[in-house]
Amino acid sequence: TEAYLYSQSSVCDAETIFALSSGHGRCGVAVVRVSGPASSMVLRNMAGLTQALPPRTALLRRITDPQSKELLDRGLVLWFKGPHSFTGEDSAEFHIHGGPAVITAVLQALGSLEGVRPAEAGEFTRRAFHAGKLGLTEVEGLGDLIHAETEAQRRQALRQMDGELGRLYQDWSYRLKRCLAHVEAFIDFSEDELIEDGVLNQVDSSVCQLETEIERHLKDERRGERLRTGVQVVIAGATNAGKSSLLNTLCQRPAAIVSPIAGTTRDIVETSLDIGGFPVLLSDTAGLRDSSDSVEREGVRRARQRVEQADLTLVVVDSTQLPPDPQLVPAFLQEHLSTVLPSLSPEAGMKAASDRVLLVLNKSDLVPEEQRERTEGELRESPGLPPACFLSCYTSTGLEDFLTVLQSRVKTLCGDPLSGAPSLTQARHRAHLQQSVQALNQYHQYRDQDLALAAEGVRLALTHLGRITGRVGAEEILDIIFRDFCIGK
């Protein structure tokens, strides 16, 4: 009964919807989707299909205008009898030629049919949700899959769309429901001594076990969310260190202006990158120095702010400025970090700094090879510092090694989307899970004083879990989710 409370109200939508489901612009084949009770009428009127159709079979048909009978295109037609369709309703697909005029003609013809109208963004998926074909986390996974730009994002989204995350939350809900039933039974029957004493102890241990599991899931350092939205990597450092050159080298195009004038970059320049299958949002920032120029000062303020929010900061250092004596380099770099970016200095938290920072010793082409090698040796032996890589943005020497270090760092920040339990991917889920854990605290708090209040805690925890999977109060969330969906999905 509790399954998809909203299903009943909207599933009997009498309207039939249609939309272009493939991308816009000229293409070989375009797919137009139709869903709703009039789908078979559409096929009769536009593809001349009168007999009972074999479902899920592609038929090559003349596609005609239902009124004038003019030939619009020749294409493949598919029929899906509900409930065995994506939306759960009777549905049809037209695979037509992808020219703009063909698409327009077919869409216009569809719109001229009675009871058939263009779909809104995400409306097909919304119907699938209402028909119980997908839970909310699966819908979100589907949305992520459509937006996935890198391999790792695709893997994570696919896992979620396949229902792994939904099943995890559902399992927790199921166990909480049993706890609740036991507590309620205890309240109702314990006075008549019709229930064993051990019941509440069992509930205690189940609740504790659940809390542990939910907390472990929450303690993921935001890896899944980061993979979903991209790792924030910021390039920072003194003026003229070669920050903009590094951005351009990494994105392989002249995205930021490079010049020998100190203070060239003021605004933040952003690009997105695919680093070994993981999404990175890379920002170049203004060189850090005191300036009398108010515009530059604002640039520096923004740079520092960006560093505070970053998952990872690439601190670029002009390696011609390093002390010629390699032994002095580690101390110099420590000092440098604490002056340019005090919040990232090892003193501010050794562990934090080495996890959140990579040092890029740029312009290595200007440093004699022998000096560079000895410096590298010194740096290997100073564990207090974040990892440091020599690099030349001019010659690309050292780029491969640097990319390897960067990639492994990004990978750690995102986690492996295929291993272990499915990741927490959205702040929305996190908020409800945290509230769930809080509600379970209420259970412990009142367990010995007022069982009714304790039970209320369990009920509240259940409600929060239900909001994640869409079993409770889905409507408002659906509006937010589908705002990001494209038409035709």
Ligand SMILES: Nc1nc2c(ncn2[C@@H]2O[C@H](COP(=O)(O)OP(=O)(O)OP(=O)(O)O)[C@@H](O)[C@H]2O)c(=O)[nH]1
């Ligand atoms: N020799 C050499 N010069 C470099 C290298 N990378 C950058 N440069 C030069 O260093 C100067 C500064 O480079 P930018 O990339 O503008 O430096 P920036 O850190 O962005 O400077 P601001 O934006 O002003 O803070 C330019 O003249 C670059 O051509 C390098 O690897 N080797």
Ligand SMILES: [K+]
């Ligand atoms: K510059």
Ligand SMILES: [Mg+2]
């Ligand atoms: Mg710059």
